[in-house]
Amino acid sequence: MTTAPEYVAPEYVTYAHMDRLHELARPRSDARGELNFILISHVKELLFRAVIDDLDTARGALERDDVPDACLALSRATRTQRVLVACWESMNGMSVDEFIAFRHVLNDASGTQSFAYRALEFVMGNRPPGQVEAAFRDGHAMLRAELARPSLYDEVLRHLARQGFSVPDECVERPPEQQHEANPLIEDVWLEIYRHPDRHHAAHRLAESLLEVAYQFSCWRATHLLVVERMLGGKSGTAGTDGAPWLRTINEHRFFPELWTFRTRL
Numbered sequence: 160m161t162t163a164p165e166y167v168a169p170e171y172v173t174y175a176h177m178d179r180l181h182e183l184a185r186p187r188s189d190a191r192g193e194l195n196f197i198l199i200s201h202v203k204e205l206l207f208r209a210v211i212d213d214l215d216t217a218r219g220a221l222e223r224d225d226v227p228d229a230c231l232a233l234s235r236a237t238r239t240q241r242v243l244v245a246c247w248e249s250m251n252g253m254s255v256d257e258f259i260a261f262r263h264v265l266n267d268a269s270g271t272q273s274f275a276y277r278a279l280e281f282v283m284g285n286r287p288p289g290q291v292e293a294a295f296r297d298g299h300a301m302l303r304a305e306l307a308r309p310s311l312y313d314e315v316l317r318h319l320a321r322q323g324f325s326v327p328d329e330c331v332e333r334p335p336e337q338q339h340e341a342n343p344l345i346e347d348v349w350l351e352i353y354r355h356p357d358r359h360h361a362a363h364r365l366a367e368s369l370l371e372v373a374y375q376f377s378c379w380r381a382t383h384l385l386v387v388e389r390m391l392g393g394k395s396g397t398a399g400t401d402g403a404p405w406l407r408t409i410n411e412h413r414f415f416p417e418l419w420t421f422r423t424r425l
């Protein structure tokens with residue numbers, strides 16, 4: 160009997176380590192939905208990183224006052240965010256009984272422990288003191304590195320200050336780990352830009368691109384909440400929160416706050 164020749168991985172497999180990638184999905188149960196749950200979780204983690212990468216590019220462009228490049232990077236981030244939202248569709252193929260069949264194998268694993276998700280929030284500017292403290296205490300190195308840098312929104316405000324807009328000093332001179340608090344004077348800046356979009360064309364384009372990033376992030380959170388209600392009803396989460404009610408509060412948060420609130424006065 161002749162033995163089958165040994166498998167030699169072609170370049171597609173070796174280039175991006177596809178064999179190792181596939182090895183990472185290891186269900187702990189025989190339940191039907193668990194493999195898909197792990198695969199979609201992996202996909203989302205990787206896409207969080209892709210969004211971080213584009214937002215970081217946008218931040219770099221703003222440091223150089225290059226608004227067209229920043230907008231290009233933000234629109235790329237937005238495309239990936241739409242894919243992130245669409246990923247919930249795949250997870251929704253699982254029925255609640257299929258989820259319950261393997262939920263116990265998660266132990267206390269929870270999305271709250273995703274350092275890539277937290278890094279994405281930090282990049283965008285959501286740096287609540289509790290999360291910052293946790294990151295400095297025992298967080299992933301990626302989080303501490305991020306907290307040493309101004310957020311994307313910080314760089315937006317610094318850029319606007321350099322363009323001559325009346326951005327208060329405390330908004331551009333804060334230590335980077337301290338998050339920006341909504342400020343009515345920044346609302347005034349966005350009001351001026353939206354009252355005269357032709358005069359402030361670049362800043363207006365930038366604002367629209369930023370709002371789309373914030374909007375897509377909120378869509379992701381809102382859809383996550385719906386999936387949680389679908390899978391858990393009123394059950395508590397694996398991180399020990401009360402589940403849907405906790406996520407409902409999180410859903411009220413808005414990135415780039417004055418970009419949402421100035422509209423009331425327009």
Ligand code: HEM
Binds near residue numbers: 204272396401
């Ligand atoms: C059946 C599917 C899912 C359920 C039932 C679920 C449930 C929950 C619950 C109840 C929480 C609140 C914290 C807790 O007590 O655990 C939470 C938080 C979170 N989940 Fe999910 N989740 C699901 C899928 C996913 C997936 C696929 C991801 C992405 C990889 C994800 C990412 C997150 C993140 C990032 C948080 C923290 C949000 C924040 O801190 O603002 N979840 N999830």
